[in-house]
Structures are given as structure tokens and as C-alpha cells.
Amino acid sequence: MFRTLFLMALVSTIVVVTQGRGHHKSEYGRHMTAQNVTYDGKSLFINGRRLPYWLREVPDIIFRSDNEPYKIVQMMKDEKLFAPQGGPIILAQIENEYNHIQLAYEEKGVSYVQWAANMAVALNVGVPWVMCKQRDAPDPVINACNGRHCGDTFSGPNKPYKPAIWTENWTAQYRVHGDPPSQRSAEDIAFSIARFFSKGGNLVNYYMVRAILGGDPNVEKLNEFHEIRTFEKLGTNLCAAFITNNHTTDAATINFRGTNYFLPPHSISVLPDCKTLVYNTQSIVSQHNSRNYERSPIANNFQWEMFNEAIPTTKKMDVYQNIPAELYSLLKDTTDYAWYTTSFELAPEDLPIKPGVLPILRIMSLGHTMVAFVNGDLVGTAHGTHEEKSFDFQRPVQLRVGTNYISILAGTVGLPVQDLLFSSFDSGAYMEHRYAGPKSISIIALNTGTRDITTNMWGHRVGLRGEGMKVFSDEGSLKAKWKPLSPVPRPLSWYRTRFVTPEGTGPVAIRMTGMGKGMMWINGKNIGRHWMNFLSPLGKPTQSEFHIPRSFLNPQDNLLVIFEEEPLAPVQVEILNVNRDTICSFIAENDPPNVNSWVSRRGNFHPIVPYIGPQASLMCAPGKKIMTVEFASFGNPSGYCGEYILGTCNAVATKQIVEQECLGKETCSVALNRVMFNQNGADPCPEILVKTLAIQVRCS
Template sequence: MESKWWRRWSLLALVIIVGAEASDVTYDGRSLLIDGQRKILFSGSIHYPRSTPQMWPSLIAKAKEGGIDVIQTYVFWNVHEPQPGQYDFSGRYDLVRFVKEVQAQGLYITLRIGPFIESEWTYGGFPFWLHDVPGIVFRTDNEPFKFYMQNFTTKIVDTMKSEGLYAPQGGPIILSQIENEYQNIQKAFGPAASRYVKWAAQMAVGLQTGVPWVMCKQTDAPDPVINTCNGMRCGETFTGPNSPDKPSLWTENWTSFYQVYGGLPYIRSAEDIAFHVTLFVARNGSYVNYYMYHGGTNLGRTGSAYVITAYYDQAPLDEYGLLRQPKWGHLKDLHAAIKSCSSTLLQGVQKNLSLGQMQEGYVFEEEKGGCVAFLINNDKENNVTVQFRNRSYVLLPKSISILPDCEKVTFNTANVNAESNRRIVTPAQNFSSADMWEQFQEGVPNFDDTSFKSNSLLEHMNTTKDKSDYLWYTLRFENNLSCNAPTLNIQSAAHVAHVFANDTYVGGAHGNHDVKSFTLELPVTLNEGPNNISILGAMVGLPDSGAFLERRFAGLTSVQIQCSEEESYDLTNSTWGYQVGLVGEQLQVYNEQNSGNEVQWSQLGDINNQMLTWYKTTFEAPEVDEPIALDLGSMGKGEAWVNGESIGRYWILFHDNNGNPSQALYHVPRSFLKASGNVLVVMEEGGGNPLGVSLNTVSVKTTSHEHFPKLSFPSAT
């Protein structure tokens, strides 16, 4: 652990620079200490780029009302440094404004700088230009990577210091994180990994923020950095701090799970969350962060591979910032119960006792007489009566009772008293009239239309540089095959492929979150002599995790025309022409000021089997003060913009196991809207019907005390 004299010198230096009253943040083996006082802290993850500055005050206020003490957020490198040395902290990326809003409402901040974050965020938060740095290997003892990682980490720390936002300066930041779940990939890098972990810790501590640093899921986190737990059941799975001088902290308690296209929503009950939070506290845990407390929206193209636009919609605050009950209320009651006896929990001596075959208790007692008990029933099926201090207590199945005075039960994790609610979607406007829509047809480029050529199939991400989801592969070849019914065979490691032969759509296919590669075998009609093949490859977010992220391959891997097993024509190493992105993207047809005379919008035509079409309409903002959502359930796949702001990707055609789209409603933040004359632009890859699109308001309605179904959950890692 860092020496006391160094801490005091660092704190004094910060106070002298800023002139603010210092708040000393340290730790011992029980908890974080703020001004020498031990704290049990409840934290909630709210990610500033997944909402808007106009939403931040309400989200933070609802978290505070729910008993949250700390707001936790990642720092998103790719949005802040889109090009080396060029920084953006505007709008949704205004980190300083977000931190100051948290401070204004009297809460603390945990800043997870990373700068690798994963977070189901495209490329794990790395800016794609990092991929092109010569000799770079991400997240290991590699000098180019460490140079840029240190540059960005230092930039963020210096920005926070310059605004006086660390606790020793009177600011709200009490904790920082460096790296993120590195132990998941550590073995892949051999001995260099341990050197990297030590370097990262030393680099971070050397920035002298005056607050502790953590590494999550990193059992070898070097002193003074604290190793922390991520998962759903850290009270059961966490092996504990790697030093008796460090507290037990839980940086990610998954309130749900991220959802992918083709997947079902993950329902985690309020009772299950409460049980595992209480168990963690009973076993000396002192900091619990809910990941996510508000998930928000993957606006634009920010979601990682196959992740839907709504993020952690089942969190205590749903995608729109509405209370999800009873989850929000039950956790609020839990926080109040634990805080009512936190002094004894933090100062008392803990004892563990057996109360039965599947029952146990934890008791905290102070010399001055304070006493707190947790009575635990691990039986999932039955009520059980236990004896504790000559009294009988009935414990509900899979529950923990909290006794702040070791006598009276004030809270049981399975007894939900909070009200329940359900989401109400109310139509505000439909767009069912063809007269309301205009369209712009995206052309299919042929080989002669492309200026960039290569004698091989190029890797998708390295070619697009993440400027677009889309990459056209074009080819002109002479048909010398003898058969009349050739088959086009394409193997792809991208996410989606659409195939055109001589400007005619032949077919398409896609992978999924778990198996991203796929094969297309399509009958194709070829002309005698010259033929044009155009293949549109599409990514639905870049990968966000794993070792050697910089080496990932996406895109087409082989193209063949087959007549029979004996006769085929391999086109893989032919001369291919490439076009990055769509013409509509290049013209920014979603921005009114950029459409100009270059974009010839026309009246809506035949929408049946229409491929690669941009649709545009206008609408008035609903007068009611409720969240707004577009129902895109009649569309196929693409992206939507409101007044030039992307509300994210949609993929209605990708159904879950129940035959439904994984997401049909798409959040339109209120700050994107004008009072009148709002412009909606939708880019449809194919199969969508804009006449079925509608604008809706979203609200919640209180219902009876309904309980979430008991479902299975993923094992914690």
C-alpha cells in the first residue's frame, strides 16, 4: 500500500493548486475511507454517451432517490479522441459536465478510465486509428500501445484535475479504474502480461490523483491498486482482496445482461439481485455497483458486434430512464435497510454461524453493544424456521433477512413490498400514407465505378477504417463456364452480405453473435461474356473483447462460381474494386443542410423487395412530456436518423426463438427533436415497409405486486 507521507503530500499539492477543501480518500481492509470514515457505498453505472445531457439530471436524481451514493461510468476513448491528438468533449461526450452534474446532486463518482472498456461498445472503446499504429499489439507490454494508452489516461486525469474534480480537490471522484477484466485474456500474452499489469498500475498511481485505483477481475493487481469483482454473484464467487489491507469491492453487479440481435431479453429478478447484494455485504463487502443502473441507448454505430441498440433495458432505470419496478424500489428498500446499520457493519466484529443444513447467519457486534444479523436460507424451494438467539424466524426460500438490532427483521430479500409497473406504448403518429414519404435509391456500384482496386479480398475493418458499416466488393469477369445453372459460393467472416449479379439482387445471409462466419450458396444467372458481381458486406458493430483485437479478420474470405464438383471458377484472387460506404452516407442525406441538389428525392414507389433505399418523412413532436420511441417493426435492417442524429441500427428481420424481432422500439431522445418540422430518415437494406412505421410515447403504469419469473442466469465469471 502507498505510504502515508506520499498520500498526504499528493493531497496537499492538489489542494494548493485548486484552492478547494480536501476530502481524503483512502482505504483499509474493511472499506473505502472518506475523511477517515469507513463507508458502505451503493453505486450505479450510468454511461454519459448512452444518454443525452438533457437526460443526465433526471437519471442521476432517480439514482439518488433509489439510495445510490456513487455514479460509475467508463470513459470512452474512441469518442473523445477520434483522431490522434484531436479531442472531443462536446454534447453527449461532455464528461466534465456529466461529472459536475453528479457533484451538483451530492453524489460521488467512480471513473473507469480503462482505457479499454469492452462494455459492448464498438472496438472495446478503442479508436480504430489505434489499429494502424506500426508495430502495435493491444493490451500487453508493447511500447506503441503503452505510449498511446498513457497519453489518453493522462489526458483524462489532467482534464479532471484542471476542473478540480478529484475528491482531494473538493470534487466527487473517489475511485478510478485502470484496465478492465484483463485477467480474462492474460494467458494469451505470456510473461509480457504480468509486466503490462505492473506497468499499468504504476503508470496510473504515478498520475497522483489522490484517490485509489482499482483493477476489476485482476487477482494479481499490484499494490496499492485494489482487485475487485465483476459478475452476478460476487458474494459467492469473489476470492477476496489480494491483501488484508484492501477492501472487498464489487464493480459490476449485472442487473440484467446485454442483448444481441436474435437473442431474448435477460430477466433478472429484484429478489435475486437483492439476495446477492446482501450476501456480499454480510461477507464483508462494502461497495456494490449495479451494472447497469441505467443502460441507455447505443446511439449511432456505437454498439459492438450484434449488440442491439437498447442497452440493459432491464436495469432499474430502463432505456428511457423510467423506473423499472419492482427492481428499483426493492433495491431502494434494501439500501435503506443496510445503511440503517452501516456503522455496526463497518465497526463490528463479524461471526459466521450455522443455522441448519442450508441455512447460516452472519453477525456483526460492537463492544459498545451494536448488533446486526443476516439470516440466510439457501434452500430455493422451502420456507425454513430457524432459531437465533432464542427466537424463531421464518425464512422465505432463497432469501436473507436483515436484523439491524439482531432482533427485529426489517428487510427480507425475497419479500418485495415495492410496487410493480409495466411499460405503456401509446401511438402518437403513424406514417401510413405513401404521400408522407420520399425515397432516394442507393445505386449498386460495378467494378468500373470503383477507383480502389486490389488483387485479393481485403479485410473489411482495415478497409473501411470504421467510417461505415458497409463495404462494396465489385468484380468484372468473363463467363467461360459450360453449365447453364451456376452457383455462386461465398464465404464471409463479416456479419452480413448482400449479393448482386449484373445489378440484380441474388440473395443475402448473415451470421450471429456466437458464429459470425457464414456461407452463401446462391444460384446465379450469368451472361455470356462480361459479368459484374457486386457484394455488399456489412458489419453490425466491431468486436469489443478478446486477446489480439488488432488482428481480427472480417469480410469476405472466398468467392467461387461452381458448375459441378469438377468445374468451378475461383474468383478470390481476382482483381476486385472497392467502395467504402453508401452514396447516401457520403452525401449525408440524413442531414437536410447536406442534401442539396445532389440528392434527388422522389415520391414513394413500389416498396416490395426494394433494396438499399433511403426513406424520408417529417413529423411534429408530441406535446406530452414523455419519452419518445419509433416503432420500426415493419422495417427490415438499417439505421435511422432524426434531424441528422442517428438513433442507432435496427434489425427487425433477425428474429429470436419466439419468432419476434429482438428490438422493434427505438428511443428518440427528446433533445433530438424540434417543436415542428422534424425530419426522419431511414436507410433500409431491404424488405422493409415504411408505411408501418409509427411514432409513440412511452410511459409506465403501476400494477399489482407482480413478481419477476424465476429464470436461470448466466454463471458469474
Template structure:
């Protein structure tokens, strides 16, 4: 049977509609809905990384791509920003998101966590947990377990009240508790396994009526299913810890997250398809693509050093545009596997060698229904083999799927070339007119104006409570008259630092995702009077992984001034310091229209050329049409951008990759953020940048024939 017939059958089947409730159980072959085994393909789409206006289109495109299930994490820090105070509005409207999945006839997979990692700041934990007396995260610790159970129960009860579990007629067929805990479990010694058993029992006792999973958790206790995360689960996953549990791939990474200073990871459609087919051939029955649509880390939601664009190389890119050939190749793979689902789920599996680097996986029913997966692991050679009296050419590093064990219906390495496309950006507006801009330089804090004092260097995160990326450290001192050619030395475990001496910029430094600290060593000029030293410590997201997150340290660890005579040095580690959380412009909310008058803006922005800590504002009209919109910030340095008071994320264009390029220059402005005219754009620039070179662009895709695909909402 040709692939066209496969697609016709698949489209017909998808049109019938699924995901409308049912009794969900499982056996050793698959999840079962109303007693029927099924193979599921799932798409990770995170509701807060897009907008409610985008959700219908994203879900529709996933469905068109042959997906059965939409997966999302639940983001604890968004929903419970303060203890027992909840927010389910706007991008946080989880119920609306799940109901949209249901309306489009798909199932849902709810990964509650509530620790999620996900390259999300603090792994999704609300920072107020840090101040709970005696708390130790993610272990057999009563304070943590109390709040974790409270939030998990809140989400489960919300889903029950809205009848969103399949057991109550809704779309949710699967839930997850905890996340990749096996990575950190040994650090907690005997308390780790105790916590695993507690978390599993706590979740199961909530009686959702659907199964629970724990990913990367080999010791997940019954009835919780242990699952695999990674790029090669067909090769790396030893399988569930009970023969009565199905083989589930919770995260099939379609690319990889990117950090500032890091290159993008480009995973091919062929590689994804190979490993999906191999997983299915080895009795896998549930594959979730992480991510199917990554979206945007709006505001300050990205974890440490993670860029604002998230998994842009997924089958649906950051803007929700179809990325070919990934999307189309997976769609054809899904159709081929669905065509053969009956023998895959009911047939007797066998496996045998075809050659040194080749093997066959065959599923056959007594009725004669049959499917075969012919695998060629050789990365360079085509292998010709005879299978059931027919010769087949197995392409390098590929899997051939044979329906009825005879007809080739899909090969993982054979991509339809006509389905390739290229994303193009079209400049619509430039911001080169100086008279359209105004600027304001934020205040450099001095010791006398600081609101918090301490005789030591305070830890950054515990001081800011994640209310801002920024923490001022400042002190005053009078040097000896003989201290000439002074050298300022700063050592930090924060992400970025900017030093000022008597209000003048004195240099900066930053770390990286792989280097957890940095130093500043710069010559400074001191006067014979009181000198004010101010250092702005900056975080670019909080850590999102590892054990004992509550103990992590950030911020300054050492500050001293060395005079040129090499015998005179001032050590300020245990000194009288002043502190201030956040910037003046942040506190005054000058990125919002109603607060613009809280500072005196200057219309002569040339005075601010190469100035640090500068706010810029201008207005613009929205581009015509429906194509996605992005701001090109390639001329800027580092900071944050707001449109009509909504943050479109951090930017860090000045941090280049090993190839000498910025990790990200285009910043998504969702259409729902925009008015038809007079949109307010505000930028906060830490270290320079030229706003006159910014452009506003629309995004579209062009296929291999030169045809431009318009955005479909």
C-alpha cells in the first residue's frame, strides 16, 4: 500500500474524533481506553509559552500532524505565586487549554510535577518555598511534602471539578508526578526512595481514574509506570520495571534547549523518525515529542542562561509555523504506524538478525496480519536483504516499515524533498528616526541611599526573592592618598556583574551555562574623598535542576581593591554593605503606559550612546496581516523588552556563540499583545546597544518551490 493510501486512512480516522473520555487502564503492551489497546503519539505544547489566541492553531496543527495527545507541564510558580494564592488567568488558564484540547478531539497528558525542570526558572518551584522553615526540596521532608501535596491536590481537584479526566468524560488519560527524580535520588541517600514511594502513593490516592507515570524513575512503585526521557529511548531504555506496564517515552527531544552563548542543536527529521520507529519496534506504544512546539520564555521565566526562544527547531517553531521536513516526516511516520497498529498491539513479536548491523522486528497475528520493521544500523552503507521472498534495499541508518510484512510503506531515511521549507523574515518597520525615541538612565545606587544594610556579602537569590534579576551591592570608603592605579577585583557566582565607581562605569563580566562564576579585574580611579563603589549583580534566570536547590548560592563572594604599591589592599568581604533589590525603572513600572510619567524622559537619545542602565521607549503600529511578528534586536546588548506593558523576554545579543554570532536576535511579539496602532515599546539596556538599528519583522515560510505559506490561525 502506498503512503497516499496510508494518509487517506489516517485522515479519515482522525476526523472521527477521539479524546472524549473513557476508562483508562494499561497492560504490558499499551495504555487502554475502554479496554482497547492504542498506540499514542503525543505533542508537548506548554500553555504559558504561547498565548490563548495561539492555542487553537497549535493544537490543530499537531492534530493534522497525526498526534493523538497534547502534553503539558503544570507550572507551580505561575499558579501559586504566594502560598495559597492562585492564578489561572490569561496564559495561566490551564482549564481553558485542556478544554481546547478536548474540543479538538484529542487526549491530554498532564505532567503535574510539581517540580518540572523544563528549563523554567527554579524548575517551576515558587521561590517562597525557600523561606519555609526547615524545608529541603524533593525529599522525605515534611514542609516540602506538605506544600507539594497541597498544590498537587489543588490541580487534581480542579481537573475533577471541570470533569477533565477521561474517567469523568474528559481528555486527560495520563498524569505525571515528580520529574526525572532518578537523576538526583542518590544525593538524598535513604530518604530518596522513601520520598519516591510517598509521592507515588500520594498521587495514586488522589483517585484521578487514570494512570500515573514517573519519568527516569526505575524504582517507580506499582501502579505508577516508569518511563524514558531522551533522544534514543529505543536504544537506552531497559523497559518498565514490571512486565504488566507499557513502554512509554515521555520526552523524545526534537532538538535541544539553547543557552546564551550556545549554538542551536539541529536534530534531523530522519534521526527522530529512526528512533521513534525503533521504539515502536521494541514494543513501545506511547511517544511524546518534547517539544512539538517550544514557544517563548516570556518575562523572566527562562532558567539560568536559557534563551528566550524555546525549542525553536521543533516541528512547530517558536511562532507556531510548521517546520518542514520535521512536521511532515513525522506525520507520514504516524500514519504508517497507525495503519499497522492492530498487529503491533495484538500480534506475537519476534526479533532476528539480518546481518552484522541489521535486524528485523516482526509482529504477527494468527489471522495472518503482520508488520515488519527492517533495521539498518550502518550509518554509511545501503544493505540489501531478502525478507519473506522479497528483496529490500535498506538505506543507511534507517528503518523500513512493511505492512503485511510485504509492502514498504515508510522508510525513516527517505524524506519527501518537496516538503522542505525555509523561514524568512521581512522587515516591516525600522526605528531609525531619533525623534521617535526617548531615553532615561536608571540610577546608580550609592551606599547612603540603600534600603538594606548588612556587614557581609549577601546571597543574591535569597535577597531578591526572585522579584527582580537585579541586586545592587554598594559601599563607601576613603582610600589612602598613596593608593594610585587601583585595581578593583570582584568575584561572583551570579551570572553578570556591572561595576561603578563614583557613578562611572568601571567594567563588567559574566559567566556562562558551563562556567558558574566569573571575575571582574579592572583599573579604577579613586579620589581623595569618600568613594562610592556600586556593583550591580544580575541573574539570567534561576537554576532549574540538581539536588538541594534551596542551598544554591549566587551573587558576590569576594570584593577587594589593590593599590599599585602592592602592599596596600582593601578587602571588603566583611564590610558594611548597602543593598537594593531591583532597578528604579522596574519599581516605577515605566514599561507600562500609565507609569511613563514617573521619570523624566529625554528626547535627545544621542546623549545616551553607549550608556549603561538605559531605558528606551518608542511607539509603533502593528504590521498588516496575520503573520507572526518579531523584534530584531541585533543592534542591542543585554536587557529586557516590553510591548504594551508585557515582557517579551530577556535579550542578550552581546553574548556570542563560539562561531561569533548571537544566540538569538529575533524576539517574538504575539499578535494578541498588539494594538492596531500606537503600541508602546520599552527596552532596558544594561550595557550599550543602538535602538536606532532595531527593526520590526513579520515571519513566514517559503517551500522548496518558492511558494510562501501564509500563517494559519
């Protein structure tokens, strides 16, 4: 078993003053015992903690630059996690895609790369070091590829003695609020991996796939779309071939060493002995499944209660200053929310006289979100986007003669990250200089003109009252004065209920239908933000269901607390059981057998199963059996797992055959044998030369 753990050692974690075995202490009083290092694609975590916020406030710090306060000093070597020490780490990474932003730092960027490489190598951890997307990675650090199609986009190692490594194979783009679903097919992933290895690649990460191919391939370009890459070891019978059809729509039959091989569009066939077709990237014969959400019959007897956040005025605020404070610095990553309040006086002659004309409240914000109130009444909400955090809020408001109060609840949805797939405010160089929060506030269309109240003296308070009381916990919820749901929901409301632990042992989720934006807690544990009213271009929320870890649930009774920014009530919220009990297979007659049908002996591949041909293999989760055949068709069915439909051709005996082979079993296989499916030896549709078998069953 090829086991890999990548240490994504960004040069970025801890400001160290004293050092000890796996222990760090900064002058800011924080301690970290380095026992568990993980990487989520963007940030380094030590013991489950992201790169800490307080690094942002270290004097003179410049992230990802040749800058003393930013450099890491102690690594994981003391914890004996590297392979030569008996640990699981076989490859270590220093920095990540720095090449994209290096020019912004001028000469300090160049020296930083050299320093990072030298520092890493000098640690003598005993495993190779890589830099992703760093063309000038200094020796002996290996420059590696990140992306979707490194077989075509990677120019290769910058020295001939370095291996070709693909450290991030992007299975899909992560979704941000406002995004539609992002999906990348298994076939495209398989094609890109095979393409990379056919060009001499050595390792692809995220799948822990490796290839050991001796020497450079012999490349035979047949035409613009078709090529054959062959690896052979002189003096032996060892041979491997990759046959490529790079045409996106047309299939092809390619002759290789006297044998014809059929290749679907945009596919690669793998012949590990240059004779036997064991895999084609477009012919995925593995089992598929469909995620099902089912309302729990016992967990949804909710009895909701609520209490409202008070809208503050300028009185009893925590911090006062002439202009609104920058939001990140105010929050210090302790909460999403902070209040900004101010007041101003209006005389009768300031207000418009003409009926139907109202003053306009204008707030220019650097992001990310905002809920605005005037004299305690909701004026509106606004937010930026992932690509453009800033936004301009303008709403008509009812003002009065005398004192008027403006209260703004500003919010963030996280700290800046480097994101090279989006050219956004929170991407790239100098991330420590990103800002958020209200920047400029004014009242437009007064009789006396526009009044700028940006420098009007502002009160600030970090966090919500409910957060301070910890009303999301059993103990804290007793401190609030809860009341029954109001027939007219109010903004900034907390909702609580109790629910019975859902039946079974499978995954659990909560569906937030009918809600706007806020947060959710289960038994005092935060399960994330919901943002149902930020719709994707498809007109749907980016995410509607949210995972509830079973470990968060009590044996029977549970507390659910929701904070909601919008004037909405949780009357459509529901607890769901989640399963993947719908399993499917979709194979064609010209698909190769399962790759596990073969074994290699002395460079030649031999079958180890009685039937060599495509077959549908289905397997339920442990403890479950196939109870229902929901769909079965041999002919030309179409669709996807959970949504198959009959075509114009169907062998009517198909479902009966599948039921006979599979019902009551944990696992079953159905050979794609035309003779078996044809009734009385008659082909129901001989005009369809290559037929397909689609099966969908339900486990229970």
C-alpha cells in the first residue's frame, strides 16, 4: 500500500522566541505543541489550529516575504514524523504557488524563495522537498505542478535529475458563497492522470498514485489527435503503452502492433504489457452512488423559541473613535460580527418637505456583509462577493427632527487567503494589508445637501449579545429570556429548540430551507454559517444542507440554536438522515474488464476471473443488502445514478436477470453478456451495435 502524507510546510506559522521539543512559545504568550500537521489546500494547521490571527499584528510583519517575523524556526522533525525517523511523511513542501506573487515583492521575493529552500534543506529531515508552481525552485528542491491537466500544462522539472511531481490534482473548484455546483468527472480526472504518467510523470497527489516508468517514452504521433507513448526496458520483456485519443467528440480505432484498440473520445487506454487493455479513462466501470437526504421521522418535532438582539445606540459601547475602525483589526478573528454606532442631529429645515422624497443612507463598505438600522428599524442588508468584497449600500430612510441613530452590524466570512483562481481583493500578495468594514457613511438628499458622517465619532462593540451569553450552549441558553415565535419575524434573532437524536448510525444533516444568513450550533458546537439568500446564477443557494457530526449528538436529547440576521423564522428547517444506499453501474459492451481481473507475471498479464469482459459490480455498505432493483436496462439507457431513463431499446428480461443475481446479497456482479439478455436468442434492437447496461439498486 502506497502511503503518503504531505507536510505542507508553509514558511509561515509561528513567531518563536523560545524553543523546545515540539513546543513553541511566542512573545504574545501563545503556546503550540506541534503534534498534528494538516493542510486544507490553503492554510497550515497545527493541532487543528489555522495560522493564528495574531501574526497579522506582529510589528513590521510581511507575510510570505524575506521578513524575519514571518519565518518559521521549528519544524516537525522533533516529533519524529519523517520517514527516516519511522514516521509517515515521505515528501515535504515549502511554500505554495509563490511564483504567482513573487514579482510583487521584487528582490525580497527572490531572496525569500532562496531562504525558504535553504532553510528547509538545512533541517535535514531526510525526505525530498518540493515547491509547487515555482519555476526557479533552487536545488535540491523539486518544482512541482498544481492544476487539473498537468500532463499538458507542466513544462517539467527545472533540472533533468528531478522527478515530475503533481502535488495538487484539483478534483473540482471549491465552492464559495454565490457559486453554482462545481463538478469534475471521474473520466476527466482519470484522463489527466494517465496523460501525466504517459509523459513520464512520477507521482500525483490527492490520489496517492505513483508510476515507476523507466526512461523516456517512445512517442508515435499518429495525427493531430492520436498518439502512442511506449515505455520499454531494453533486454527485457517489460513494456507499457499509453494510447491517446485527444479528440473531444469522436471515437477512434487505433492499430498498435497488429491489434486494433477502440478508444472513446478524450480517453487514454493503458496497456501495461503493450498487449492487454486493462483500463480506459473514459470507461469507468466502478460503482457509482447517489446521496439521499431523508427527513428523520423522529427528530423534527420542533418547539421553537426565540429572543432578539437589542439594537445598540451610541450609549455603552466598548470603543469610541472618530472614524469607523477597520473590521479585521477590531474583530481579531474572535467573531464574525461587530457593531458600529453613531448619532447626529437634524433641524426641521434639514428634512425634505416634498411628499414621497426621503433622505438616502449611503454606506461604502470594504466588505464583507452588513445589516443597517436607523433609529432601531431595519433599513436593509448588503454584502460583497468572493470576487469583489467591497459594496455600496444606498437605501431611503425615515429620519426625524432631533437625534437620529445609525447602527451597523458589520460582518466577515473569514480572513483573506491566497486564491489564484480568482482575481479578488482577498488574493495574492500582502494579504496582511487586506481591510474590511464600513469605510464611508453619508446622508444624501437632505434639504441642506449631503452630510458626511464618517468622522462623526463612532462607537464600537465586538460580537453579539447572544454570543457573549453563549446562548447556543445548554448553560448559556438559560441566561436568555426566550419567548414563543413571533408571527412577524424580526432581524437578528436567536432561535432554539430541542430534538431527538435521529435513528440509525449514518450521517445526519440539517436543511436550512427558508432561512437567510447566520450560524448554527448543535449542543454548543458550531457547525458553520448558513447563507441561503445568497443565490447562485442558477437561482439556488450555494449550500442548503449542512453536516451534523454524529459525535456532536447526545444519545437522545439535543439542543439546536440558530442565529438569523434576516427577519425570517425556522419554520421549514428539518433534520435529515443521509445515506448512499442508491448504488449504480453503467457500462458498455466495449468497456474493458475491471482492472482487478488481471495479474502480472513476468511482464505479462493473465486473467484471474472466469469471465473476461465488462461486468456490473455492486456492493452495499457493511451490514446492508440489496433489497430493491430500482432500474435495470440493457439497450441504450441514459442518465446518471439516481436519474436513469429508458431509451428506445431495452431488453425486457434485464430487470428479472438483475434481481435474480443481486437481491438479498451484499455484493453481486452481472456480466454484460448479450446472449444472456436477448430473449429467445433474438436481439431486440440489432441496429444498436454497442449496447449499454444500466443498473440502479437500493441497499437497506
